[in-house]
Amino acid sequence: MFRHHLLLAYRNFKRYKSSFFINLIGLTAGLSCTLLIYLWVNDEVQMDGFHDKTVYQVMQNEHITERVNTVDGTPGILAEALAKEVPDVATAVTTSPAYWLAKSKIALNGKPPVNAAGKFAGKDFFKVFSYPLLSGSADKVLAEKNTVVVSEALAMKLFNSLDVIGREVIWTNAEMEAESHALISGVFKNVLRNSSDQFDFLVSLDVLLTAGNATYAKWNNYGPNTFVSLKKDADPNLFNTRIRDFLKEKGVKDYTLFIRPYADSYLYNQFENGVVAGGRIDYIKLFSLIAVFILIIACINFMNLSTAKASRRLKEIGVKKVMGVSRRSLMLQYLSESMMLSLIAMFVSLLIVELALPQFNNMTAKHLSLSFSPGLVFPLLGITIFTGLISGSYPAIYLSGLKPAAALKGKIRLTSGAMWTRQGLVVFQFAVSVILIVAVLIIHKQVEYVQTKNQGYQKDNVLYFETAGKFNGNAGFAVEQIKKIPGVVNASSINREFLGDLSYTTGVFNWEGRDPKEVIKFQRADVSTGLIETLGIQMAAGRSFSEKFTSDTSKIIINEAGIKVMRLRDPVGKIFTLWGEDMQIIGVIKDFHFESMHQQIKPMFIRYKPTGTNRIMVKIASGKVKEALAGLGEFNKTYNPGFPLDYKFLDQDFQAQYVAETRVSLLSGYFAVLAVLISCLGLFGLASFTAERRFKEIGIRKVLGATNLSVVYILSRDFTKPVLIGILIALPIGYVFSRLWLASFAYKIELQLWFFMAAGFMALLISLITVIFQAYKAAGINPVQAIRAD
Known part of the structure; x- marks a missing residue:
């Protein structure tokens, strides 16, 4: 039976080539977009996921006047105190923020230095974090003051060998006014790309806490970061309660402590008044939503074209029903067609994504690739099945429910429910498209604003x-x-x-x-x-x-x-x-x-x-x-x-400073164009079929004196209404989303009416051009040929 359904699907695709290619292009575009976004989102959510789940970062809330300011800087001696005084702590470590030693230089005596990113780190760094050591002991590599641990890449760059323990290097850093001779005590494996913390070498924390930088060894001064690994049975919420006033016990007022999972620090990096208020997770949610909506828009095209062209398959449906074929069997047939189309579209999408990945990586500063591991294959299958089921569900229900008598006569009446469904799907398509256009316009204007506003200093040259x-x-x-x-x-x-x-x-x-x-x-x-x-x-x-x-x-x-x-x-x-x-x-x-x-x-x-x-x-x-x-x-x-x-x-x-906003502006622009094109592709198909279905009517009207313009108006007015409704629905939603996004800026553009009017007009113009092109083509037919047509 399955083979029979596939054979029927192949024959229908071959017979109705225009519909097949319109659906294939729409689904391929939607799946390509979804796959690119999935690769990006998957890479983002896996950031720092290789560390132990019991690792937490200690944060500080500064209670300044009437608000709370959250910072990740802590006293340099906090980790040692927590490890000694709080029973729930298994291990604790202090490190310097990434930017302190990000622009360091490291060299061999008498040789030119090489650029390297470093960090100060406490002796238990490799016990808390899951960075594998290739040589050296986790207990000892940072125990001595004048020791340094280097990455395998840095070791090869300096010595062309990994056998470097005991060798001397000189590291310098302008930020910390430091220049020091140190002995290499260990080599760690190159830091993975899915680590938010990238560094080439580690220096013993004792260097930071000695005489020249003794300020960081005081409770009332902070800057370093503190991380704790909790015991397996420790309750993080109870731990937060215990350490909240830890600094007050040390004589420091107006500051409270709390912990957050280290794996969350990359995605949830924004706080408002002491509470997590988002961060990179907001862009993950945004683009995930865009991917789902674009895929649904592509599926809607399939639904609308399949139901609109039901008249082509009336006799097939009628004969099968008279022969006793069940509705369930017919539904399976039509779902098989949509699933087969979805599979074809996925294979084409994989080829497109492979070709587009280099450019996409440039835009997102990522190193994404199509590696067919279980982590990618199963989501791909899931997306393909989801697309096939969603796009084929309504046509399967609609077509399998047609009455056999009416089907054999070739006459069916579109019920009000079916008409409203089809119109509603078009409304949804263009509402989403307009929201994306509004988003692109607002993001572009805000990025333009921050780049052209007087900063109060001259940055050029x-x-x-x-x-x-x-x-x-x-x-x-x-x-x-x-x-x-x-x-x-x-x-x-x-x-x-x-x-x-x-x-x-x-x-x-x-x-x-x-x-x-x-x-x-x-x-x-x-x-x-x-x-x-x-x-x-x-x-x-x-x-x-x-x-x-x-x-x-x-x-x-x-x-x-x-x-x-x-x-x-x-x-x-x-x-x-x-x-x-x-x-x-x-x-x-x-x-x-x-x-x-x-x-x-x-x-x-x-x-x-x-x-x-x-x-x-x-x-x-x-x-x-x-x-x-x-x-x-x-x-x-x-x-x-x-x-x-x-x-x-x-x-x-x-x-x-605005690299995230610039990337969002660029990517959302591409996705908005894609959404509009897919929506218009569906309109093009519907308009084409409508003109075909009303071929004889057009000929009669032209014989009776109708002009080409009046025929174009008649054919296009039914498509203009849902597009206008979609625009009217989208504009207030776009306004709300724009306000929410702009709220993250202290200095921002004023939302103006023309932003939204321009977005709506753009969508309407593109849709009208699509429909009118097809309508004008239909209006130019020879009326005699139209009247003689069957």
């Missing part, structure tokens, strides 16, 4: 590089020499990344009139003279730092947001006490966006402390970039041989 080698601790000399290079407008230095969370302090400053109960958080940066001018930051009041004033080391500059929370009038000349030292406010800078526009501009102060700077920033004249870069290269070769000039342009960092 500004490059920076970290001090290394002879420039370590001698940034002032480098800056003065760089200013002399042709094409360089200005140069200065700063002690950390210019964009991003600059590092902050709270509770160690004071001023006249401050409320002692108010907790305020200030971002901070140490700079040399000329930084404000190099970056084009505007002064709102007072002056910038200058070498003309030797006393500027006791002066401070604060941004407008800081002055606002301080509630100071005429702040220039007032005293700002910082870490027990009185510092005079000499200037107020206008607010600038040192973080992305997801964040409000925070209070910030800048100190003049050139000896503490380790990142040199250079402003180059427009059109002189090539000349200036050549000069910088020669300067570095002369004064810092053996250390390559690894520079980066500031506008690259700016773009990196």
Whole structure:
């Protein structure tokens, strides 16, 4: 029987080629889109999944004024204290955040350094995390202070061998002002791509907690990350209760602790007022929903075309029913047809996905591939079966339910229920398409807004590089020499990344009139003279730092947001006490966006402390970039041989802040176009069949004097109504979704009526072009041939 159904399906596909290819193209497009999204989603949800499920990250809630701010930075000695004092902890470890040593250099004595990403890590790092060691003992590799553990790739790059235990290396990092000789104590397997934490070497945490960085060994200062592995029988909720006020017991007020599963940190990385508020999981949900809807749109095309063309199969249905074929058997036949079409579409989709993956990987910064493992094969089968059942279910029910007498006579009347179902499916198709168009338009406008809005600083033609080698601790000399290079407008230095969370302090400053109960958080940066001018930051009041004033080391500059929370009038000349030292406010800078526009501009102060700077920033004249870069290269070769000039342009960092939004904008644009095209493909098929079914009617109307325009109007009006209804339904839904997405930005566009009108008009125009093209083609027939047709 199954073979018989497949044979019938093949014959029907061969007989009705146009319908077959329309359905095949629609299902193939839908399945290709779904498969690409599935590969991306599967890669995202598997991130960090190889670690033990008992590993948790300890987080801090800062209770600042009337809100709660959640951070992952903790005191550097928290892990050791938790392991000793809380019974539920099996093992605990402290590590540095990824960005602290992300731009490190590591070298052999007398040889040029290579770039490598590192981390400080406690002695139990390899007991908590599931990174396999190739050599060395998990108990000992980080137990000694001057030890380093390297990846197999780094070992091969440095020594061309994995037999490296006991060999000496020199690692440097501008961020931590560190340069150290260390002995290799172990080699770990290269970190997998599905790890959110990527690093090439680990340094003993003791280096971080010694004299120069003793600040991280205090309870009232934090920055490192803390991770715990709980005992098998431990209750995470009860553990949260036990550690909530752990810091208060250590004399630290206004901070509470809690844990979250480490595997959740990648997907759920946004908090609002101390509660998880989403993160990357939102984009996973969004694209999963898009995949389901696009697949359903493709299935709807099959449903509509199959039911619309039921008249072609009336005699077949009637004869079979008279011969005693059951309705169940007929349903199986039609489901077999849809399943066979779904299988063909899946095979074609696999070919398309294989060809599209390189470009898709470029857009998503992934390394996805089609590897036919059980983890992919079973979902593929599931998607194929789902598509076949969904697309074939309604036609099977509808066609198998036709009355035999009416079927044999070739006359069936479309019931109101069937008509409403078909119209409703078209409405659904275009409602989804319009929602996607609205989403694309809003995302594009927001990304355009953040990229063109005045950031409060000049990012064009500004490059920076970290001090290394002879420039370590001698940034002032480098800056003065760089200013002399042709094409360089200005140069200065700063002690950390210019964009991003600059590092902050709270509770160690004071001023006249401050409320002692108010907790305020200030971002901070140490700079040399000329930084404000190099970056084009505007002064709102007072002056910038200058070498003309030797006393500027006791002066401070604060941004407008800081002055606002301080509630100071005429702040220039007032005293700002910082870490027990009185510092005079000499200037107020206008607010600038040192973080992305997801964040409000925070209070910030800048100190003049050139000896503490380790990142040199250079402003180059427009059109002189090539000349200036050549000069910088020669300067570095002369004064810092053996250390390559690894520079980066500031506008690259700016773009990196919105990489997720840019990718979402690009991908959603492709998916929206695909949804509209699939929907219009269905309309094209329906319009084609309608024109075919009303062939004789068109001929009679033309004989009676109907113009081509009136025939086009008659044929297209029935399709315009559901499209308009779909648009009207979609616009308010699109508005709600747009508001929800924009809520994650502190600075955002205003939603305007024309955004939604444009989306609706675009969908309507495309659908009208599709239908009118087919209708106009039908209107141009010879009326005599139409009347003579059977």
